[in-house]
Amino acid sequence: MLQLKKGTNILSELGGIKTHRQVSELFQARLDASSRRKLGRIENQSALLKIANTVALLEPAEVFINTGSPEDVQRIRELGLQWSEEQALAMPGHTVHFDLPEEQARIVDRTYYIVNEGSDVSIMAKKLGRSEALAYIQEHMAGLARGMTLLVGFYSRGPIGAQASLPALQMSTSAYVLHSANILYRNAYDCFDDEIARAGYVVTNLHCQGRNRPEDLPKARVFMDRSWQITYSMHCTYAGNTLLLKKGNHRLAVDLCTYYKKGAELSEHMFITGLTGPGGRKTYIAGAAPSGCGKTTTAMVGTDFIGDDLAQLWIDREGTLRAINPECGIFGIVQDVNQQGDPHLMRALREPGSEVIFSNVLVDDNRVPRWVGDGGLTPEGGINFQGRWRPGQLDGRGKPVPMSHPNSRCTLSCESIGNYNKDAAEDPLGVPVEIITYSGRDSDTMPPVVVAEDADHGVAIGASILSQATATEVGVTGVRRQPWANAPFIPGSLAEYMDAQFMFFNSYRLKRKPIMAGLNYFLTHGARGGQGSALLGEKRDVRVWLTWLERRAHGEVDAVRTPIGYIPLYEDLRVLFLEIGKGYPKELYDRQFAFYVDNILSRIRLQHEAYGKERNIPWRLFDIYERQCGELEALKREYGPIVSVEQLMAGAAA
Numbered sequence: 001m002l003q004l005k006k007g008t009n010i011l012s013e014l015g016g017i018k019t020h021r022q023v024s025e026l027f028q029a030r031l032d033a034s035s036r037r038k039l040g041r042i043e044n045q046s047a048l049l050k051i052a053n054t055v056a057l058l059e060p061a062e063v064f065i066n067t068g069s070p071e072d073v074q075r076i077r078e079l080g081l082q083w084s085e086e087q088a089l090a091m092p093g094h095t096v097h098f099d100l101p102e103e104q105a106r107i108v109d110r111t112y113y114i115v116n117e118g119s120d121v122s123i124m125a126k127k128l129g130r131s132e133a134l135a136y137i138q139e140h141m142a143g144l145a146r147g148m149t150l151l152v153g154f155y156s157r158g159p160i161g162a163q164a165s166l167p168a169l170q171m172s173t174s175a176y177v178l179h180s181a182n183i184l185y186r187n188a189y190d191c192f193d194d195e196i197a198r199a200g201y202v203v204t205n206l207h208c209q210g211r212n213r214p215e216d217l218p219k220a221r222v223f224m225d226r227s228w229q230i231t232y233s234m235h236c237t238y239a240g241n242t243l244l245l246k247k248g249n250h251r252l253a254v255d256l257c258t259y260y261k262k263g264a265e266l267s268e269h270m271f272i273t274g275l276t277g278p279g280g281r282k283t284y285i286a287g288a289a290p291s292g293c294g295k296t297t298t299a300m301v302g303t304d305f306i307g308d309d310l311a312q313l314w315i316d317r318e319g320t321l322r323a324i325n326p327e328c329g330i331f332g333i334v335q336d337v338n339q340q341g342d343p344h345l346m347r348a349l350r351e352p353g354s355e356v357i358f359s360n361v362l363v364d365d366n367r368v369p370r371w372v373g374d375g376g377l378t379p380e381g382g383i384n385f386q387g388r389w390r391p392g393q394l395d396g397r398g399k400p401v402p403m404s405h406p407n408s409r410c411t412l413s414c415e416s417i418g419n420y421n422k423d424a425a426e427d428p429l430g431v432p433v434e435i436i437t438y439s440g441r442d443s444d445t446m447p448p449v450v451v452a453e454d455a456d457h458g459v460a461i462g463a464s465i466l467s468q469a470t471a472t473e474v475g476v477t478g479v480r481r482q483p484w485a486n487a488p489f490i491p492g493s494l495a496e497y498m499d500a501q502f503m504f505f506n507s508y509r510l511k512r513k514p515i516m517a518g519l520n521y522f523l524t525h526g527a528r529g530g531q532g533s534a535l536l537g538e539k540r541d542v543r544v545w546l547t548w549l550e551r552r553a554h555g556e557v558d559a560v561r562t563p564i565g566y567i568p569l570y571e572d573l574r575v576l577f578l579e580i581g582k583g584y585p586k587e588l589y590d591r592q593f594a595f596y597v598d599n600i601l602s603r604i605r606l607q608h609e610a611y612g613k614e615r616n617i618p619w620r621l622f623d624i625y626e627r628q629c630g631e632l633e634a635l636k637r638e639y640g641p642i643v644s645v646e647q648l649m650a651g652a653a654a
Contacts, residue, residue: 015053068187319511458516
């Protein structure tokens with residue numbers, strides 16, 4: 001069981017500020033009159049202590065308080081350029097940020113949870129004892145901001161006043177970090193005290209990049225103190241390691257939901273989008289996928305885009321499943337974003353009117369950002385995170401150097417997206433969710449869409465995500481388990497988290513349970529009797545899979561029962577493909593939805609074995625796996641290792 005405020009508060013211990021009087025004395029000595037005046041609006045003693053101890057620990061030359069006013073926001077933009085963290089691009093309001101070549105993704109090998117003696121974390125995570133973490137922070141972070149300016153911002157992770165929103169402090173010596181925060185999160189300076197009182201918590205984030213040199217990267221660390229809800233980041237600049245309002249605070253929110261709001265709230269790695277169905281009805285979907293596996297693309301095919309990465313879920317008083325997006329912006333991968341597959345996003349990235357920070361893309365000789373898969377002709381040259389680039393360039397190992405890194409990003413406000421429903425996204429009541437999806441980068445096993453038989457089966461689908469590693473994490477390769485697409489962000493045991501999932505989706509308070517489904521649009525020709533690694537379909541086909549789920553949620557389409565859930569009928573999909581202007585040959589349907597039984601059995605057995613090594617996994621998961629394996633083996637005995645849809649239908653009828 002996670003215990004809050006247990007063990008030494010490292011920030012308070014190293015900062016040495018313990019009383020309100022000490023806070024006042026430090027602010028008088030270290031802050032200018034403008035910053036003291038701004039902080040006069042904040043009365044919450046916990047927040048003021050955190051700010052004061054951060055100043056005492058890092059020892060910056062100056063402190064700038066960001067109130068979210070137009071003047072403060074503009075000043076941070078200017079500092080990003082002045083400090084050379086960003087460079088202006090040709091389009092007004094567009095800038096580019098380059099990380100070190102060695103730091104192009106989350107440093108998962110140097111990311112740790114700070115734990116108390118005797119505490120444990122997920123077997124898929126790394127931990128560090130409290131005394132060891134204190135010593136490391138004291139050695140490598142104390143005084144790290146000397147000669148720098150510390151920027152302090154007050155934010156809300158979610159609409160102001162929403163049940164699941166969390167107030168958060170972001171303190172950093174990087175203008176790029178605060179510039180990104182100003183785009184991605186709601187400024188809560190004017191109501192920060194009220195939000196802390198409502199939520200009962202304030203999460204805190206400290207970052208200092210130091211001198212930002214390659215030789216300092218081995219010292220880079222990201223620490224998350226679960227008991228005190230504080231994150232520390234040092235010697236790094238990639239936003240996934242520094243803008244800890246995002247995945248750092250997501251981890252802490254997962255902890256709160258697992259241990260303090262169990263059965264009532266969930267914190268998930270999910271997009272939120274709405275579809276307009278027959279008669280103009282709105283149906284909202286929340287869907288999980290690992291980073292780099294298409295969440296942004298999937299979210300934007302909806303008619304009512306809400307968010308592309310994170311979701312806070314809860315059950316309201318009427319028994320409705322509700323969701324908010326903790327963010328109000330997008331920190332999205334741009335590789336393969338183009339007009340054909342991502343028209344809404346491309347308009348924001350290519351037409352005037354949007355504020356955008358690009359990172360680690362190529363900047364061509366006309367100061368235009370370019371990236372692999374953007375749909376344009378390859379430029380003759382330009383500058384990327386490695387320096388000067390030209391077509392055909394090879395690295396030291398003789399391999400082609402792409403013009404942009406696979407994890408190149410764009411940061412922009414959701415308001416820049418044409419199908420963004422701001423009224424719904426900013427409603428503190430959240431949006432009603434009727435569909436939950438889980439997906440990964442699966443090239444050879446699961447069909448494009450399969451609906452769970454019940455809530456327990458839906459939780460099992462989430463627990464069973466397997467995905468090819470992407471460029472979002474440093475040093476990670478191969479195909480690996482990605483439970484709920486949230487595994488990198490689950491601090492505690494997977495057993496506790498899983499139990500919270502079963503409790504939530506089976507809650508007696510949930511009057512209308514969502515349908516829960518697996519999605520997979522990464523099947524390849526080579527895995528389905530053809531040749532090559534090209535996708536068996538297109539990115540835009542996901543609109544059809546979501547639309548079919550929308551119809552299924554409202555009882556308007558039938559389905560074929562299989563051992564792993566319900567799959568669509570061909571005729572329903574054919575009609576839906578016509579709605580997006582495409583034909584859908586029966587031969588393609590047969591290839592996409594045929595069951596390669598050995599692959600599916602192998603997948604289930606892998607999960608069964610892996611979960612069997614963990615303590616206290618709910619037995620209902622193993623019951624589901626064993627039932628599915630038994631039915632799949634019976635299918636194989638009847639029809640062989642590859643089972644057609646017609647054979648699945650015959651088996652269901654029998």
